[in-house]
Amino acid sequence: xxxxxxxxxxxxxxxxxxxxxxxxxxxxxxxxxxxxxxxxxxxxxxxxxxxxxxxxxxxxxxxxxxxxxxxxxxxxxxxxxxxxxxxxxxxxxxxxxxxxxxxxxxxxxxxxxxxxxxxxxxxxxxxxxxxxxx
Numbered sequence: 025x026x027x028x029x030x031x032x033x034x035x036x037x038x039x040x041x042x043x044x045x046x047x048x049x050x051x052x053x054x055x056x057x058x059x060x061x062x063x064x065x066x067x068x069x070x071x072x073x074x075x076x077x078x079x080x081x082x083x084x085x086x087x088x089x090x091x092x093x094x095x096x097x098x099x100x101x102x103x104x105x106x107x108x109x110x111x112x113x114x115x116x117x118x119x120x121x122x123x124x125x126x127x128x129x130x131x132x133x134x135x136x137x138x139x140x141x142x143x144x145x146x147x148x149x150x151x152x153x154x155x156x157x158x
Contacts, residue, residue, distance in 0.1 A: 027084030029077040031144045036073045051076060051102045059109060073144035074137040075107045081148040082117060082133055089150065096126050107135065117148065 039047055048057065052072060060071035079102050090096055104123040109115050117133040127133075130153040137146040 025085045025089050025150045027081040027086070027088065027148045029080035029084065029146055031073040031077045031080075033070065033073050033139070033142050033144055036076070036144075037069045040069050040072065048072070051079070053103050053106050056107060070139050070144065074139050074146060077144050078107050078115070078117065078135050078137050078146035078148060079105045081146045082135070085133075085148045085150045086127065097122060107137070 060068040
């Protein structure tokens with residue numbers, strides 16, 4: 025199953041700039057925030073937008089596996105879907121908590137992210153090793 029999401033960065037930057045918003049704290053892990061702040065581009069919102077797109081793309085891919093059935097979880101904490109990068113900047117998805125428990129060990133989430141101009145985009149592909157999704 026695949027999911028894709030596109031984030032329009034001007035609107036995303038506006039949301040991040042709102043001092044009354046808890047969006048960042050409720051969406052990103054401390055490691056994701058630190059990673060975005062330490063990127064060579066010195067443009068944290070750009071990197072957070074791509075990570076947000078990846079989280080949304082994951083949810084779309086995962087939810088589509090339940091076509092015709094009740095969604096897998098009533099509520100998803102987006103911090104349980106974490107984007108990490110290796111030493112060369114290649115992204116990977118790490119799942120935690122209820123999301124990891126519900127997805128199970130036989131599913132791998134592969135992610136690709138990009139940003140250009142005013143947009144950030146991400147694609148997630150779920151690979152099933154065996155059996156059926158829980």
